[in-house]
Amino acid sequence: MTFTPGVSRRAVLAASAASAAAPLAVSGGAAAAPKTTTYHLTVLGTSDTHGNVYNWDYYKDTEYDDSAHNDVGVAKLASLVNQIRAERDTTTLVLDAGDTIQGTPLATYYAKQEPITTTGAKHPMARAMNVLHYDAVTLGNHEFNYGLPLLNLWIRQLGFPALAANAVDVRTGRPAFTPYVIKRVSLGRHAPTLRVGILGLTNPGTAIWDRVHVEGRLRFEDLVATAAKWVPIMRARGADVVLISAHGGDSGTSSYGPELPVENPSALIAERVPGIDAILFGHAHADVPQRFVTNLATGEQVLLSEPSRWGQRLTRMDFTLTRSRGRWTVTGKKSTTLNSNTVGEDPAVLAAVRAQHTRTVAYVNQVVARSTVELSAAESRYRDTPILDFINRVQTDTVTAALAGTEHAGLPVLSIAAPFSRTAVFPQGDVKIKDVAGLYIYDNTLEAVILTGAEVKAYLEYSAKYFRTLAPGAPVVPADLNDPAVPDYNYDVFSGVDYDIDISRPVGERITLRGVDPAARFVVAVNNYRRSGGGNFPGIVTGQVYNAQQEIRQLLIDWAQARGVIDPADFFVPNWRLVRAGEPVFGA
Incomplete structure (x- = not known):
């Protein structure tokens, strides 16, 4: 196709389209096959x-x-x-x-x-x-x-x-x-x-x-x-x-x-x-x-x-x-x-x-509390950190208060949290809504279910499978402990029970729960995504004993605002660690 200077390509294409249906004369009086035109x-x-x-x-x-x-x-x-x-x-x-x-x-x-x-x-x-x-x-x-x-x-x-x-x-x-x-x-x-x-x-x-x-x-x-x-x-x-x-x-x-x-x-x-x-x-x-x-x-x-x-x-x-x-x-x-x-x-x-x-910018910059120290989630996928215990404390308090006076009031309350964002930080000093929103970036709501000790262990084994195997004596490179293809939110941690994750052992044999009877019953606070089957974690898709449709992020904001101070001494209880052959990966 020849394009004429000064004439747009679209005009030429349009002219070609208009003439495409008409047969062309050829020598001998025979009609040529219809011409095709290209479009985009x-x-x-x-x-x-x-x-x-x-x-x-x-x-x-x-x-x-x-x-x-x-x-x-x-x-x-x-x-x-x-x-x-x-x-x-x-x-x-x-x-x-x-x-x-x-x-x-x-x-x-x-x-x-x-x-x-x-x-x-x-x-x-x-x-x-x-x-x-x-x-x-x-x-x-x-x-x-x-x-x-x-x-x-x-x-x-x-x-x-x-x-x-x-x-x-x-x-x-x-x-x-x-x-x-x-x-x-x-x-x-x-x-x-x-x-x-x-x-x-x-x-x-x-x-x-x-x-x-x-x-x-x-x-x-x-x-x-x-x-x-x-x-x-x-x-x-x-x-x-x-x-x-x-x-x-x-x-x-x-x-x-x-x-x-x-x-x-x-x-x-x-x-x-x-x-x-x-x-x-x-x-x-x-x-x-x-x-x-x-x-x-x-x-x-x-x-x-x-x-x-x-x-x-x-x-x-x-x-x-x-x-x-x-x-x-x-x-x-x-x-x-x-x-x-x-x-x-x-x-x-x-x-x-x-x-x-x-x-929205004005809203997220409202101060909700003051933090006594800086709290970071940068290492939360492989270390027990106070900032995840903050989530677990709020979830535990909410569920415990809601179940008071019910048939489940006498059961221990555990809580599950996950490291959603490595960049999440509560600065020392003023903590704003944007800081809390940066820690809990999803619109999950809080629920609670009943699990046995055996089911808690199975759940933790499922989460522990995402750690790479680290042989005894091998150098510890924190960035290499987690498979980069696995989202950080799959490294769920529990509060309320003590356990080790032995990443030198085969998948399915990594969790040691201390002092937990496999038949014991626990109330477990968990977000609606997990409880509904997100991630396919075992045992958690079961009937709720609590579901008030309360957004977890707002619960965190309300808890901090009501107290005015975020102090790890109020909620940080170290209860889990990575080990190799029983020895802590990061020291005692």
């Missing part, structure tokens, strides 16, 4: 933005930065999107693969402190995403954290559809949310219309992680089976291109047991369901610029990409299409991820959320 479609994808709008770290009260100098936020993503939309030779769609309204103090504030369901205010993530003009968003599991009323209000505030084909209304048996959309897309002036089908799939783990909000109301069906059901329907209803936006990683694994469909099935969907051109996926927080999976039925290559987390990356998928004899064909596809630290923040997005951002 770009699909941009975000995922796991988790309440990040500004490039801001609310826990440090400063611009976000990490060791790789990543940036975060929808405002950064919007700048990348606007750059690509300004390109003259492509048409652009923008999708999101879920986990949007939870994850920062900004999101929490408008779900808990000033909930939009009470005030009627527009959620900051609705404000930000409406400025960016998405074409569709898929619901992630964290969309359900604050209950269905808040989720449904947020959906109504969006200027685009929210999709989740596999979330089914238990009462009606029908999809509880919009399953898919078919977008009519113009690829240029005079170009034939392209119909792009977008199917949204949410994560089945929601049935566990947010059971209190969805049980008896929603069920979450298998993502592969759901795609196999809806893709043919979308094709039959005119979709020329089929995209899936899935909140599930590509590993094929699950963090829970076999009672639910696979948590991370995106590659399995590509492999087993014919008729899919590409999958934007999320949930795993991985940067996957481009992956191709061969569909077993058709041999076609399905394009997959995941754009990391928090707005650090934007997926760009580029498709080349041809139109011949009234049919569209995808002739080429590729993808990459773009780093949001290469652009500034979009001023329109910042303006839309500025008042809510400012209000």
